[in-house]
Amino acid sequence: MEVVKQLLGRLHPLIVHLPIGFILLGLLLQWHDRKNGQYSKVISLIYLWAGISAVLACITGYLQYLGEGYGFDTVKWHLWWGIATALFCFVMYVRLREWKTIYFISKIPIIVFSILFFGLISFTGHQGGNITHGTDYLVEPLPNSVKSALGYKIFEEKEIALNAANWEEALLYEDVIVPILNNKCVSCHNPKKVKGELLLDTEEGILAGGENGAVVVANKASDSEIFVRMNLPKDNDDHMPPEGKTQPSKEEIALIGAWVDAGHPFEGTIAESGLKQELFQPFFPTKIDNDYPNIEVAAASKDSIEAIKDKGIHIDKISEATNFLKVSCLNKPSFSDSDFDLLNPLINQIAILDVAGTKITDAIFDKLTKLPNLTLLNLDHTNISGEGIEKLASSSKYLKSINLTGTHFKEPHLQKLADFNTLKKVYVFQTELDVKGPKTLNDGQITVDYGNYELPTIASDSIFY
Amino acid sequence: MKDKIERLLQEKIRRETEAKTRRHFIKQCATGMGGLALGSIFAGCGDFLKDEKSFKKSGFSDRDLNPLATLAPPFGPKVKNVIYLHMAGAPSQLEMFDYKPELQKLNNQECPQSLIQGKKFAFIRGTPKLLGPQANFKREGESGNWVSDNLPHFKKVVDEVAFLKAVHTDQFNHGPAQLFMHTGSPRLGRPSIGSWVTYGLGSDNQNLPGFVVLTSGGKAPSAGKSVWGSGFLPSVYQGVQCRSKGDPVLYIEDPDGISRNLKKSTIDAINKINKEEYARYADPEILARINQYEMAYRMQIAVPDVMNINDEPENIKQMYGVEPGKESFANNCLLARKLVEDGVRFVQLFDWGWDTHGTGRDTAVDIGLRNKCREVDRPMTALLLDLKQRGLLDDTLVVWGGEFGRTPMQENREGKEMGFKGRDHHGDAFTMWMAGGGIKKGAVHGQTDEIGFSGVEGRVSVHDVHATILHLLGFDHEQFTFDFQGRPFRLTDVEGEVIREILA
Numbered sequence: 016m017e018v019v020k021q022l023l024g025r026l027h028p029l030i031v032h033l034p035i036g037f038i039l040l041g042l043l044l045q046w047h048d049r050k051n052g053q054y055s056k057v058i059s060l061i062y063l064w065a066g067i068s069a070v071l072a073c074i075t076g077y078l079q080y081l082g083e084g085y086g087f088d089t090v091k092w093h094l095w096w097g098i099a100t101a102l103f104c105f106v107m108y109v110r111l112r113e114w115k116t117i118y119f120i121s122k123i124p125i126i127v128f129s130i131l132f133f134g135l136i137s138f139t140g141h142q143g144g145n146i147t148h149g150t151d152y153l154v155e156p157l158p159n160s161v162k163s164a165l166g167y168k169i170f171e172e173k174e175i176a177l178n179a180a181n182w183e184e185a186l187l188y189e190d191v192i193v194p195i196l197n198n199k200c201v202s203c204h205n206p207k208k209v210k211g212e213l214l215l216d217t218e219e220g221i222l223a224g225g226e227n228g229a230v231v232v233a234n235k236a237s238d239s240e241i242f243v244r245m246n247l248p249k250d251n252d253d254h255m256p257p258e259g260k261t262q263p264s265k266e267e268i269a270l271i272g273a274w275v276d277a278g279h280p281f282e283g284t285i286a287e288s289g290l291k292q293e294l295f296q297p298f299f300p301t302k303i304d305n306d307y308p309n310i311e312v313a314a315a316s317k318d319s320i321e322a323i324k325d326k327g328i329h330i331d332k333i334s335e336a337t338n339f340l341k342v343s344c345l346n347k348p349s350f351s352d353s354d355f356d357l358l359n360p361l362i363n364q365i366a367i368l369d370v371a372g373t374k375i376t377d378a379i380f381d382k383l384t385k386l387p388n389l390t391l392l393n394l395d396h397t398n399i400s401g402e403g404i405e406k407l408a409s410s411s412k413y414l415k416s417i418n419l420t421g422t423h424f425k426e427p428h429l430q431k432l433a434d435f436n437t438l439k440k441v442y443v444f445q446t447e448l449d450v451k452g453p454k455t456l457n458d459g460q461i462t463v464d465y466g467n468y469e470l471p472t473i474a475s476d477s478i479f480y
Numbered sequence: 481m482k483d484k485i486e487r488l489l490q491e492k493i494r495r496e497t498e499a500k501t502r503r504h505f506i507k508q509c510a511t512g513m514g515g516l517a518l519g520s521i522f523a524g525c526g527d528f529l530k531d532e533k534s535f536k537k538s539g540f541s542d543r544d545l546n547p548l549a550t551l552a553p554p555f556g557p558k559v560k561n562v563i564y565l566h567m568a569g570a571p572s573q574l575e576m577f578d579y580k581p582e583l584q585k586l587n588n589q590e591c592p593q594s595l596i597q598g599k600k601f602a603f604i605r606g607t608p609k610l611l612g613p614q615a616n617f618k619r620e621g622e623s624g625n626w627v628s629d630n631l632p633h634f635k636k637v638v639d640e641v642a643f644l645k646a647v648h649t650d651q652f653n654h655g656p657a658q659l660f661m662h663t664g665s666p667r668l669g670r671p672s673i674g675s676w677v678t679y680g681l682g683s684d685n686q687n688l689p690g691f692v693v694l695t696s697g698g699k700a701p702s703a704g705k706s707v708w709g710s711g712f713l714p715s716v717y718q719g720v721q722c723r724s725k726g727d728p729v730l731y732i733e734d735p736d737g738i739s740r741n742l743k744k745s746t747i748d749a750i751n752k753i754n755k756e757e758y759a760r761y762a763d764p765e766i767l768a769r770i771n772q773y774e775m776a777y778r779m780q781i782a783v784p785d786v787m788n789i790n791d792e793p794e795n796i797k798q799m800y801g802v803e804p805g806k807e808s809f810a811n812n813c814l815l816a817r818k819l820v821e822d823g824v825r826f827v828q829l830f831d832w833g834w835d836t837h838g839t840g841r842d843t844a845v846d847i848g849l850r851n852k853c854r855e856v857d858r859p860m861t862a863l864l865l866d867l868k869q870r871g872l873l874d875d876t877l878v879v880w881g882g883e884f885g886r887t888p889m890q891e892n893r894e895g896k897e898m899g900f901k902g903r904d905h906h907g908d909a910f911t912m913w914m915a916g917g918g919i920k921k922g923a924v925h926g927q928t929d930e931i932g933f934s935g936v937e938g939r940v941s942v943h944d945v946h947a948t949i950l951h952l953l954g955f956d957h958e959q960f961t962f963d964f965q966g967r968p969f970r971l972t973d974v975e976g977e978v979i980r981e982i983l984a
Contacts, residue, residue, distance in 0.1 A: 335552050335554045442870065470633050470865070
């Protein structure tokens with residue numbers, strides 16, 4: 016018997032569409048027939064069927080409520096309005112049959128009944144939908160701006176804003192733990208979803224734990240579910256967040272652990288918790304060390320890039336994140352000083368220039384002064400001697416590295432490099448300078464690598480076991 | 481006869497209609513509908529796609545014409561090239577980098593059951609005995625990192641590299657483990673790292689392949705050519721195997737009696753037909769094919785040139801210890817530098833002979849392994865130094881490793897005691913190192929337990945290594961995908977975390 020009850024209950028979502036269909040059909044026919052009034056007998060018959068199927072829907076609905084363990088509070092409005100809809104079907108039937116015995120009904124205009132009826136079926140249907148899919152089912156796909164205009168709470172990523180100066184004053188729970196939980200856990204552990212009966216959006220929720228009990232054990236991260244689960248292998252069924260969800264980073268997990276080990280305080284600054292700086296270091300803004308200046312530059316025109324590419328010169332953005340360009344003559348060994356003028360449309364965008372193995376001469380240095388944002392410069396395997404290299408010292412504010420390997424670079428020009436304020440590396444292997452290994456200039460600011468590294472033969476080279 | 485000609489003509493008409501309707505519509509319109517539509521409105525039909533230039537203007541990218549055209553990575557890259565040195569057969573970390581004095585004390589004692597219970601080994605059966613390190617270790621360089629005296633040259637560059645001491649893999653046989661290490665999956669069908677990288681970034685040098693593979697040690701990797709295969713990526717991204725002995729690329733030389741000019745005329749004729757074909761169907765695949773023919777023609781000159789190590793100066797040859805005319809790891813290391821210098825994106829070296837089970841002298845960890853170490857010690861050290869002195873180490877990543885590590889236990893094949901000291905396959909913990917752009921010099925990440933059985937700190941997976949390589953090249957490994965069989969695929973599948981501890 017229990018099986019039949021449950022089965023019938025589960026048929027509710029199916030059967031419920033019968034009265035909806037009948038009622039809408041009836042209402043449409045009424046509209047169609049509003050002038051002639053020829054179909055009222057058919058329409059009343061439709062409402063009779065609507066009433067009968069609505070009763071069936073009520074019965075199955077009640078069985079589903081019993082069988083699936085819904086709370087009465089959840090279903091009560093749907094239940095009462097459902098019954099009301101069923102009853103109203105019969106009222107409509109009576110009204111359309113115009114039985115004189117039920118006099119008062121026939122006095123009210125039929126249009127009032129129809130509008131009421133439409134409202135009733137829509138509202139009841141919506142209530143049912145809310146039970147099955149949740150109340151924000153229709154709102155969810157809307158853009159965040161519309162949602163917040165409608166007064167719905169939206170999920171927002173929170174950022175951990177720490178830096179070397181403020182980290183000690185930041186609040187441990189509020190500024191560090193809350194953003195991690197919010198970004199990685201709360202989308203499932205919030206009052207609307209409550210997966211595993213656990214709430215992680217409030218202090219009370221964390222302390223209350225979930226269906227498997229407490230999630231934090233004071234001062235013992237290794238016994239605290241919240242920490243243990245995040246550390247399980249990702250293919251473990253108990254791993255949190257589950258596969259497919261955004262995973263916290265190693266550093267974030269470590270912080271959760273450290274917070275629990277420190278007695279999971281909800282108040283107080285990081286300094287008061289006594290946690291070490293290493294834990295927070297990964298969240299500090301990192302020094303940007305790209306191969307292009309840390310400034311914005313307008314994008315070069317596509318047409319001029321295409322035109323230069325057609326000449327056999329490689330041009331690529333350094334990355335999609337910047338407009339700075341890398342220009343390489345790898346495929347154009349015939350590139351000469353005069354060809355440099357081709358690059359004129361790109362002078363502001365060029366950060367990396369590779370003219371290695373080309374026909375350039377020392378005259379190139381005059382032209383290179385046109386590149387204000389030059390950062391890496393490859394002049395290796397060319398005929399330059401370095402005459403005029405000092406001109407770059409004032410023009411290139413960002414120059415980090417010059418490769419002069421395999422050129423005729425001469426000693427006197429080397430000293431001029433001391434005027435380059437941003438320069439870090441110079442490669443002069445296989446030049447006319449015959450020194451070994453790296454040397455420094457400007458108190459270590461510039462490393463000049465002469466190369467000529469050697470691996471002398473040692474006894475073990477010829478020992479065969 | 482007339483009948484046959486009639487049939488041929490009909491087939492031609494049918495093919496043309498097919499091409500005009502299905503291929504023309506799906507291929508053209510799906511890839512460049514906007515460009516095409518606008519192009520046809522403004523330029524009229526018929527001639528607006530007649531050559532490469534007008535083709536580009538109609539909204540197609542360089543990639544439609546040439547699958548190896550370069551692309552910018554999504555984020556700021558630290559390196560643009562990779563040299564991956566794979567010691568095929570799995571080198572013993574316990575005789576090279578992972579110093580375990582405690583294991584020496586436990587030498588010849590039975591391995592505790594708790595350690596091996598439930599573990600799978602390739603050959604070890606029953607209860608094996610522990611085997612102490614068969615090499616002496618010293619702290620080297622300013623970093624003071626451990627290196628064994630099996631690598632006397634490498635000691636000098638220890639401050640250049642970052643060690644991963646607790647890499648782990650879930651594969652314990654060579655084939656699947658090598659596949660896992662190079663494609664992110666122990667099963668066939670996925671693209672190798674080099675293919676992913678070439679697909680993502682293209683190839684700088686238009687005369688050379690973007691992904692070159694060199695092998696040494698007398699044997700190809702157990703997993704076969706799939707370790708440099710392109711999987712579901714277009715086959716143009718697979719590795720091109722070059723040889724340091726004989727013809728660098730098989731079948732690239734012109735056959736006897738065919739002159740360079742004749743070859744050029746042949747390719748010109750083929751391309752002329754292809755261009756006519758293109759004028760008719762406007763299919764970008766045809767332009768890609770024309771480019772391929774031209775590249776193959778250029779490669780005939782460029783590849784033998786870059787693969788020739790004889791013209792290198794004597795001191796460089798001495799530093800690497802090259803043996804011209806032979807197939808050797810030293811030759812391959814020198815070639816790797818030359819290739820990277822010429823803009824080859826990914827150079828993959830495999831050196832076979834590291835499978836030190838102790839079944840004979842050659843595979844004993846105190847005999848054969850020392851010879852293998854000697855074979856690679858000088859070349860890999862020279863490679864780092866040579867890249868460094870040319871400024872290439874700033875934008876090149878060098879990765880060193882095997883497909884797994886070796887057991888702290890003496891192998892006991894079939895449960896019997898063996899004549900030589902050997903170690904079985906072991907995936908729980910092994911050492912890899914990286915050097916080059918974006919790598920923290922002298923760093924050590926990860927630590928194994930007292931006997932080197934498992935990682936106890938800083939364990940990293942094969943996926944983590946891949947994520948790190950992609951990160952250094954400017955990719956987010958989670959966003960870098962290729963759609964296949966109805967879903968996006970990644971090199972790192974659904975795992976992998978960038979190993980930030982070894983990044984500068």
